[in-house]
Amino acid sequence: MWNQLKTILLFGILSALLIGIGGTLAPDSLMVFVAIALVMNVGAYFFSDKIVLATYRAREVSEEEAPELYEIVGELARAAKIPQPRVFVIPEAQPNAFATGRNPQHAVVAVTEGLMTMLDRREIRGVLAHEIGHVKNRDILISTVAAVIASAITTIAQVLSFGAMFGGRSEDRNPLTGLVGIIVGPIAATLIQLAISRSRELEADETGAKLAADPDGLISALLKLDQAAKRIAPEHASPGTANLFIVNPFGAREFSRYLSTHPPIEERIERLRELAAGSMQPRYAG
Numbered sequence: 001m002w003n004q005l006k007t008i009l010l011f012g013i014l015s016a017l018l019i020g021i022g023g024t025l026a027p028d029s030l031m032v033f034v035a036i037a038l039v040m041n042v043g044a045y046f047f048s049d050k051i052v053l054a055t056y057r058a059r060e061v062s063e064e065e066a067p068e069l070y071e072i073v074g075e076l077a078r079a080a081k082i083p084q085p086r087v088f089v090i091p092e093a094q095p096n097a098f099a100t101g102r103n104p105q106h107a108v109v110a111v112t113e114g115l116m117t118m119l120d121r122r123e124i125r126g127v128l129a130h131e132i133g134h135v136k137n138r139d140i141l142i143s144t145v146a147a148v149i150a151s152a153i154t155t156i157a158q159v160l161s162f163g164a165m166f167g168g169r170s171e172d173r174n175p176l177t178g179l180v181g182i183i184v185g186p187i188a189a190t191l192i193q194l195a196i197s198r199s200r201e202l203e204a205d206e207t208g209a210k211l212a213a214d215p216d217g218l219i220s221a222l223l224k225l226d227q228a229a230k231r232i233a234p235e236h237a238s239p240g241t242a243n244l245f246i247v248n249p250f251g252a253r254e255f256s257r258y259l260s261t262h263p264p265i266e267e268r269i270e271r272l273r274e275l276a277a278g279s280m281q282p283r284y285a286g
Helices: 002-025 027-055 067-080 113-118 121-136 140-166 175-212 215-231 239-244 265-276
Strands: 086-090 097-100 108-112
Touching (some): 027 097, 027 108, 027 140, 067 086, 086 113, 097 121, 108 113, 121 140, 121 215, 175 265, 215 265
């Protein structure tokens, strides 16, 4: 119920943001932006996962193509008591992963080619457990919707702002209004993502560690992924969808510690170590 309320609230806030930006930069077209917001909400609910997968050129793989991935995903899905998600591979050298879909029955787990080559089985299992944690916690819809709509708002704000600065009649042009639109739209969309994505990453870490019964596997994976994100630039990622991934694909290059869509790796690892030091016993000997 809480996740459903958060999703409705997110739809409302992002719609209001879009309508507000459109009404400010194009007052005569306010109803057009109301219609765009309605269409965007419906489209984001039903098709946001397909949009994200297409954006990253993700390809669904069969069990014959990726038997190890299917084995691990199947094991973790049974532990989480959810239907087995579909498995996709992203043609990306940077190791990373995300989960998407509007509910567990339509869930998808996507991993990059880099993740499969740079991580060992235990670490891959830790990453997949984290993503299955997102599915189990039913927060994959809200994260995907946030990414798709925030990206759309940023793009629309930029288009409208340039139009306000350089288009129309000279007496109607207001460069300051255009500049504000360019700055405020992306910042507002990012702040909304920050509000929802940090807590869900910590929850997925904990859920995943418990599902895998191996916090140390996820700790090792997070350390490798964080270092790789600082060395290997993403080929297709955009800031608007950075919140989807298990680690920020832009590392420390574009986002400060306080403006990242993810909690600091140090905080995540510390929490996992506290979890490992408790009653939970790792399944792997090391």
